[in-house]
Amino acid sequence: MIDVTEATNKAKTYLTSFFPDVEKVQLEEVELTNDKTHWLITLSYEGVANSVASSLLVGKSLRYKIFKLEAESGEVISMKIRDIK
Secondary structure, X not given: OOOHHHHHHHHHHHHHHHOXXXXXXXXXXXXXXXXXXXXXXXXXXXXXXXXXXXXXXXXXXXXXXXXXXXXXOOOEEEEEEOOOO
């Protein structure tokens, strides 16, 4: 089974493979499921605002993704948007 550090690094690598321009990637949450089969890793990162008007007013915004990884192999199963309200 991979440890939490390796799971986090795999999630970061996965994120940056799809979004190479993200900045300031940070670990926010870590959870090993009760049955110990999956890691749930939440990362935050700075991203550019969705529109030109927003980017002029706000600049960069903090965004969140949650990753589900196989605990045994470290394979990323899913990457989802995590809304923080």
